[in-house]
Amino acid sequence: MLTAAHLACSRGERRLFxxxxxxxxxxxxxxxxxxxxxxxxxxxxxxxxxxPADAGEIRWRGALVGGMKTTPEAADFRRELLYLGHHAxxxxxxxxxxxxxxxxxxxxxxxxxxxxxxxxxxxxLRGRESLPVRVLSAGQKRRVLLARLLTRTAxxxxxxxxxxxxxxxxxxxxxxxxxxHLAAGGLAVLTSHQPLPLPGGRVLAL
Amino acid sequence: xNALMAAVRRDVLLALRRRTDVLTAIxxxxxxASLFPLGIGPEPALLKKIAPGxxxxxxxxATLLGLPRxxxxxxxxGTLEQMALSPSPLALLIAGxxxxxxxxxxxxxxxxxxxxxxxFGLDAASLGMLSLSLLLGTPLLSxxxxxxxxxxLGVRGGGVLLAVLVLPLYIPTLIFGAGAVAAQxxxxxxxxxxSLLAALLALAVFFAPWATTAALRIALE
Numbered sequence: 300m301l302t303a304a305h306l307a308c309s310r311g312e313r314r315l316f317x318x319x320x321x322x323x324x325x326x327x328x329x330x331x332x333x334x335x336x337x338x339x340x341x342x343x344x345x346x347x348x349x350x351p352a353d354a355g356e357i358r359w360r361g362a363l364v365g366g367m368k369t370t371p372e373a374a375d376f377r378r379e380l381l382y383l384g385h386h387a388x389x390x391x392x393x394x395x396x397x398x399x400x401x402x403x404x405x406x407x408x409x410x411x412x413x414x415x416x417x418x419x420x421x422x423x424l425r426g427r428e429s430l431p432v433r434v435l436s437a438g439q440k441r442r443v444l445l446a447r448l449l450t451r452t453a454x455x456x457x458x459x460x461x462x463x464x465x466x467x468x469x470x471x472x473x474x475x476x477x478x479x480h481l482a483a484g485g486l487a488v489l490t491s492h493q494p495l496p497l498p499g500g501r502v503l504a505l
Numbered sequence: 506x507n508a509l510m511a512a513v514r515r516d517v518l519l520a521l522r523r524r525t526d527v528l529t530a531i532x533x534x535x536x537x538a539s540l541f542p543l544g545i546g547p548e549p550a551l552l553k554k555i556a557p558g559x560x561x562x563x564x565x566x567a568t569l570l571g572l573p574r575x576x577x578x579x580x581x582x583g584t585l586e587q588m589a590l591s592p593s594p595l596a597l598l599i600a601g602x603x604x605x606x607x608x609x610x611x612x613x614x615x616x617x618x619x620x621x622x623x624x625f626g627l628d629a630a631s632l633g634m635l636s637l638s639l640l641l642g643t644p645l646l647s648x649x650x651x652x653x654x655x656x657x658l659g660v661r662g663g664g665v666l667l668a669v670l671v672l673p674l675y676i677p678t679l680i681f682g683a684g685a686v687a688a689q690x691x692x693x694x695x696x697x698x699x700s701l702l703a704a705l706l707a708l709a710v711f712f713a714p715w716a717t718t719a720a721l722r723i724a725l726e
Contacts, residue, residue, distance in 0.1 A: 347590055348590070349586060349589060349590070349725055349726070350725070350726040351726070369594070374592050375592075377590055377591065377592045378592040380590065382586070382587075382590055384583050384586055385583070386581070386582050386583025386586070387582060387583060388582055388583035388584050388586065388587050389582070390519060390582070390584070392519055392522035392523055393518070393519070393522070397518070401511065401514075401515045402587065404507070404508070404511030404514075404515070405508060405511055405512065405515070405587065405588060405591050405593065405598060406591045406592060406593065407507060407508045407511075407591065407592055407593040431522075
């Protein structure tokens with residue numbers, strides 16, 4: 300259970316949002332909407348703990364997390380959290396498989412090559428797993444990143460504009476992945492400018 | 506510890522795929538150190554006297570050359586965010602990156618320095634001392650430099666600012682490092698210089714990764 304209470308955030312002098320509260324139980328997801336510059340990304344960064352909130356608190360399973368804390372509870376939260384931001388976070392010089400392997404190693408998690416290959420195949424990158432990511436297209440790069448949704452088990456997915464640069468097939472695939480994740484008791488928070496036909500959704504308009 | 510080794514392996518592999526960055530710093534060191542004997546001319550006594558300072562300053566500048574890129578790529582492509590959100594402590598991952606930087610930049614300088622020292626007519630004992638002082642000193646350069654690189658991350662004109670920030674902090678390392686070699690070639694005791702260099706290194710190994718991590722967290726906010 301992820302709860303946020305009375306979150307506030309400002310950038311410089313400008314107040315982006317204030318008094319944002321919500322709570323998500325297993326199988327529920329939150330669709331953060333708002334025009335450009337409304338603070339969607341800021342809210343997501345706040346939730347995962349990349350930046351501190353001006354006010355309010357974030358709790359995961361009752362324990363206080365967020366704001367770069369180094370407590371054991373915050374580390375537990377990070378273990379169950381997968382955040383995919385605006386940036387691709389994949390290295391151009393490495394191939395898709397190496398990218399996934401190092402992502403796992405940096406998270407301190409074991410790497411399952413069979414699982415990773417299956418993930419890349421499902422994302423339509425079969426035969427391209429040993430090409431440097433540099434030669435892939437923007438959409439394919441995005442797919443390499445999305446493969447982490449399959450290789451890294453996490454209860455909370457926080458996806459920032461995950462549908463960008465994807466073709467219609469990949470959009471459907473990501474929808475299916477989200478469905479499976481929610482059906483398995485996961486939580487998700489995402490921003491997107493398109494309507495998402497997924498059950499259990501809630502809308503937060505900034 | 507696994508996370509640290511993973512960070513080291515990743516950075517070394519990336520550097521091997523993109524060799525120019527590593528080779529630039531090494532060539533810079535070789536060229537700068539070779540220009541002095543060519544410019545000053547064959548005066549054995551003078552060359553021998555300036556050798557420790559010249560080689561140490563060249564090593565220092567060669568280290569500085571690659572520092573702005575230490576965190577920049579990871580910062581721009583979002584890898585640093587993922588590291589900050591990793592269940593592994595960020596300080597360990599950053600320590601791994603600093604260790605990789607030393608392996609790729611500091612260690613080649615340690616190995617090359619004696620060869621370059623030959624151009625200055627240093628004797629065998631002084632060449633050995635040059636390697637030893639650089640072996641203790643180059644990790645210090647990487648550690649202090651990483652803190653500076655983290656503090657100037659994402660700042661416009663960060664490269665120049667980094668040099669202004671880091672070069673004064675390099676002064677103690679330079680004094681004791683070059684001093685050890687000069688003392689050796691003058692036939693004086695070197696223990697004092699080396700002990701102080703080692704003490705600085707111990708201090709930096711303990712504090713620099715934490716300071717770097719704190720600076721990176723601020724840059725990520």
